[in-house]
Ligand SMILES: Nc1ncnc2c1ncn2[C@@H]1O[C@H](COP(=O)(O)OP(=O)(O)OP(=O)(O)O)[C@@H](O)[C@H]1O
């Protein structure tokens with residue numbers, strides 16, 4: 231068999247999952263891509279991992295295996311689900327089949343019974359796909375980039391908190407890519423020790439798919455997955471705009487939302503990111519140098535043909551005592567602020583120092599509520615109106631033209 235059968239195990243007893251893993255390990259054609267201890271967890275992970283076969287226990291606390299089967303079949307119709315249960319009664323069998331399961335194993339089962347059921351289920355599913363000419367449609371997630379040509383304006387603060395808020399608000403997995411390739415500090419903001427970085431991933435770029443991507447992500451909680459920036463600034467050179475475009479394509483296929491933190495520059499790699507984005511949140515503040523800078527940034531974006539459906543301006547530290555009038559700034563930028571994040575030195579700095587996003591540590595504060603509002607703006611966006619993200623071809627040429 232040329233491709234390995236990707237198997238997912240859902241059972242509330244960890245020891246059972248482990249012993250099934252061990253049985254499957256003996257077969258070189260099979261690989262266990264994930265596990266879950268509940269129906270809810272299975273539903274969430276399966277959407278992301280897209281296994282070929284799921285071994286699903288019936289009796290689990292919370293969402294049981296039959297309900298989980300029903301919901302998974304509705305969302306991932308190409309998967310073959312095999313129910314496992316100590317109950318061998320006809321009624322259970324019937325319920326499992328009605329829910330969409332393809333087979334039923336009565337515990338305890340032998341290694342042969344298990345391997346046979348998995349192989350048969352996989353082969354049948356493949357035949358069915360060929361007959362129906364059914365190609366699983368990859369998730370078309372959205373890429374939201376937090377950008378500004380001004381450094382220290384709050385990009386990382388906003389991107390980290392937005393990713394966590396979006397995951398909580400939508401109950402989906404959210405990806406975050408630290409594209410500040412030289413000095414990225416998203417891992418620090420989330421108090422994570424990266425197990426790998428984007429510089430490691432580019433070595434595997436030719437075989438990049440959802441499964442390979444997972445190896446390079448570091449998890450924050452159970453819903454946010456980070457692709458960290460390189461550990462050392464000199465490694466940034468190994469990551470090109472083309473690499474980032476390929477990585478974002480894979481992120482898009484695996485996460486409903488991916489947030490990108492960026493470096494404050496229009497470099498080749500940042501342009502690749504901006505081109506691939508559905509929404510660019512340009513971060514502004516109420517001081518003259520920043521406003522001048524943001525105005526220039528917006529003009530460049532207009533020259534790149536990014537419309538107002540794609541570019542949104544977010545005002546950070548909105549309530550900082552300033553004699554600058556917001557309406558005048560909006561008129562000068564020819565953009566309305568789509569969101570305002572208040573200043574809260576105490577909450578924001580404490581949160582960074584502790585490595586806990588303030589939307590988690592201080593969810594009720596005005597600064598957190600403003601991030602949840604921003605998450606709402608992202609989810610309520612009229613995606614239908616969006617044009618297809620542009621490709622990165624000729625980006626350097628376009629950039630040169632801009633500054634010539
Ligand atoms: N709304 C806010 N209220 C108070 N402090 C803030 C706020 N937003 C950002 N800060 C603080 O401003 C500093 C810079 O923020 P951050 O690192 O997010 O900016 P950045 O744009 O990512 O910077 P860089 O360009 O260096 O990557 C941090 O110390 C952060 O705590």
Ligand SMILES: [Mg+2]
Nearest residue numbers: 385386410415
């Ligand atoms: Mg930053």
